[in-house]
Amino acid sequence: MQNRIDNLFKQKNKNILSIFLTAGYPKHDDTLAIIKQLDACKVDLIEIGIPYSDPLADGPIIQQSSQVALENGVTLKNIFEQLKNLRSVTQMPVLLMGYINTVLQFGIETFYQKCNEVGIDGLILPDLPLEEYNSVHKVYAQKYNIHVVFLISPNTSAQRIKVIDEQSKGFIYLVSSNSTTGSGKELPTTLVQKVEDIKNLHLKNPLLMGFGIKGKPEFDAACKLVNGAIIGSSFITLVGHSTNFEKDISQFISTIKN
């Protein structure tokens, strides 16, 4: 079975730009409009956050956007409703990112089935343990051709990374947490060394770096080390303030790409 994430990395394995947006933010029906504009700007990957009341692995900006989206009345059910026309808008790989309780209440198999129906290619569920993925989720992920992407940090042990690489499909999300990410052009040398060590494990999956990638300097620094990076909070801030998605998103993306 073909998956758009695999196809992307077959064509391109450097400078992958992934953008994170929160479904139903800033307005309930903005989701598809933002995706459409990201498609026009030719980013490589899109991650759609499912708003959650208690997003443990997210920073304050994404947390706040989740809160607003929930106040806008967004539910997982109407996210799938909004994404019904996803594939008439873009052929880019699209992942959903959310927390396990939301999936559990929706129904695990129904969730994977719905993802497949609307054309979702992958999932990032930060609080889904690898062991639970194997025992419960994997069968549905395979049945509905959804790649489940796992997170690692620079402090994850080599042994654990190898296990995760073995189980992962699509790519691995390398979290450079707040304490280790620099704000300047250069990444801290300790982080660089740890990432080099991870690369020396010769993983089968590409690596994308996320958390703390705010703009072009951080994006470029991350791309020197790994296959690409994910921009979340600063994109959320942009759309939160935007009165003209077309103009603002184009400008934001071109600043990063050029």
Place this chain on the structure above:
Amino acid sequence: MTATKNQFNVNEFGYYGQFGGAYIPEILFNNVEELKNNYLTIMNSQSFKTEFDDLLKNYVGRPTPLYLAKNLSKQFNTTIYLKREDLNHTGAHKINNAIGQILLANRLGKKRIIAETGAGQHGVATATVCALMGLECIVYMGQADIERQAPNVARMKMLGAKVVSVTSGTKTLKDATNEAIRDWINHAEDTHYIIGSVVGPHPYPDMVARFQSVISAEIKTQLLSCVGKQNPDYVIACVGGGSNAAGAFYHFLNDLEVQLIGVEASGKGIHSGHTAATLTVGTPGIIHGSKTYLMQTNDGQITEPYSISAGLDYPGVGPVHAYLFETKRANYLSVTDDEAMHAVINLTQKEGIIPALESAHALAALSQINFKPSDTVVLNLSGRGDKDLTTYINYLDTHTHAK
């Protein structure tokens, strides 16, 4: 499912039946794995036991008395003993766990301690043991709780802790826990997170229950010398996250003749929409890294709990309680704000003991149970009421039934 013997402890995968587990971001995997692999070895080592027992005895003041409350017994026409956890150093059972975890953190080489707190009792206990051990201490506390538990905030600061006001969500215990977990994610290497209740990812629920199990171990010994038998007919305790109840139940779990009663806070009433009675209104899901009952919408969003008592104002419950509830090994009752306030006044005037608002919920449940005159009842008085004085004074000012 029905209860049979020896099935109430956590299994090797960290589950109580279907509840428990460790639903945590991968960044915390190392920390949780380190704890999981070491906590039993450390807790069972002789040096740990010696230090733990010594501190409980000489620093905390254990064993706490098992007090025969004659006036209360007369009122309910049965025999009621109060397990006086309110007499512990720092004023509640929370110190038992804080001592245990700080000794564990020392042995794991952690230099920085974080904690969440609702009523402030766990925050004070953690700040206390950090002062004792000379470790940096950061306590996350909801802004709403900081306002209603001012004396405990002052105590934590005096003890040298940094109290971080949490302004996300409802600004109470749930959000303080979220922020503590976020802090841990960002400082995974040097930090130990002292969780204050039997919640969170495995091994926390089991570890905290073991540290609190001193309560039921003492009850057994004390009851034997008071009434000539180790087991009472009832053990009653309040349940927010459920650590004092877990400790009071622990050594009775396999003694099926002992009725275990947990008491949740129903706030303004079970169906009022302002409640914290998780086992009554909640459904299974995942909160703070653990599969358990929680209060949530059909869409899986965690809803806002409410209770007058900051320590019970939590939308989840420890997985062990979810399991004891499901297997019917324990019964869970609920008590409103008003009923708890009446119980505060009743105990104060009948026995000369001002209980914490949390513990008052257990006291208020006494009138919901049909005791036999021959029954022996042990009620875990988890904390003292000093921290709640402002709430009590305000209540007495606006209500006339003080006498």
